Amino acid sequence: MRAAVWHGPRDVRVQDVPRRAPGRGEVEIAVAYCGICGSDLHEYADGPHAIPVGEPHPESGRAAPLTLGHEFSGTVAEVGPGVTGFAPGDRVAVEPHYRCGRCARCAAGEYNLCAHFGFAGLMGDGGLAERAVVPSYMLHRLPDGVSLRQAAVFEPAAVALHGVRRSGLRDGETAAVVGLGPIGLLVVGLAVRYGAGRVVACDPSPARRALARRLGAAETVDAGGLPPGAADLAFEAVGSGRALADCLAGTRHGGRTVLLGLGGTVAVDAFALVNNEQSIIGSVGYRDCHGELIRLAAEEGMDFTSIVTSVVPLAEVVRDGFRALLDTTEEIKVLVRP
The missing domain is CATH 3.90.180.10 (Medium-chain alcohol dehydrogenases, catalytic domain)
Known part of the structure; x- marks a missing residue:
């Protein structure tokens, strides 16, 4: 074969x-x-x-x-x-x-x-x-x-769903998604489905920002364009120190950032992280997600x-x-x- x-x-x-x-x-x-x-x-x-x-x-x-x-x-x-x-x-x-x-x-x-x-x-x-x-x-x-x-497409969707679950997303919260590759775009759609009141999607590509809007993003911005402190939580879906910094700057005091991107060593301002009481959450792969994705496709038409x-x-x-x-x-x- x-x-x-x-x-x-x-x-x-x-x-x-x-x-x-x-x-x-x-x-x-x-x-x-x-x-x-x-x-x-x-x-x-x-x-x-x-x-x-x-x-x-x-x-x-x-x-x-x-x-x-x-x-x-x-x-x-x-x-x-x-x-x-x-x-x-x-x-x-x-x-x-x-x-x-x-x-x-x-x-x-x-x-x-x-x-x-x-x-x-x-x-x-x-x-x-x-x-x-x-x-x-x-x-x-x-x-x-x-x-x-x-x-x-269920496999990358499972990565996105596991990340949304790891974020502790609560109804009505504002979520920022930094990086609109396949995972970031799927996070946009699933965050909307699971109760985000507003999703802000960030990427340098106009075509990807347009697709994010079709998936439910309320606002899209260019790379580095997240309003400071505007989000309750953020998803880093790039794998770079710059994207992580954007996520931390774009989330409020007490906010959470979920790492989905595959990046190497990054520098974090630990003083600001502690003083702002922000959390960084790792998310790897998925578990117990495929059954839910099949249900969403079969019963809800996602x-x-x-x-x-x-x-x-x-x-x-x-x-x-x-x-x-x-x-x-x-x-x-x-x-x-x-």
Whole structure:
């Protein structure tokens, strides 16, 4: 079968790889759509960051070279021994978190903080392929009326929903969203859905600001344009020290900032942070979000595909996917259709 395999930075190859039968507790998926994530772009541009090299990941048993892609949906093709609840032909969304089920955090239900934290498509073979084999616990069956294209966006939507939950958003609060990539845009829509009285969206791209308004933002501003102290909480969805500083300056005394962006070391004015009694909240991945997203799509008609700007074939994933996303701000979410 064909797959997009990471060999090193700027070295992703669409190549033939052996098709693997599902083992005990595993399911083979015929992939319908797979999104390209910001994490994938980091790995392509200057990785490895999360991809294991040399030492295999403890849950997947895999190390580079491996197949990328963790935002995917498809149809069950084959089930392995011991799998119950799924059968060939089932349409599914994939929640690609690996979890050991044995550590303290898994026992507490916080599987996104598993001691063996990881994602299929980063720490193991993923969905940028014609077929993907994953543990059955990653699957969510889709009801009629929820498309496979919609389901491919549930993974980044889950990141956004988990961040909104972590924020402690209360009805009527003003929320600022700094950075209108896929995650930031999804936060805009979900913050409105979960009770924000006003959402202010911040990004240098006029097209992304316009999309944020269509998703429910009451106001949009250019980068650095957040009014001082105007928001109760802010979401940093860029991964930069400048964006974090904008969030802290744009939130009131006692305000909260949720970090969703993948950034490195940043400097924070701890004196101001203490005196203003502000909070910085980390948010990683998601847990127990996919069921709610399926419900929102099936019962409330929420359309998460509004952020999708292109659908490209697997053969052109490097040129029309990775390179296009790095070279232009016009692309937001690219789906690959193997």
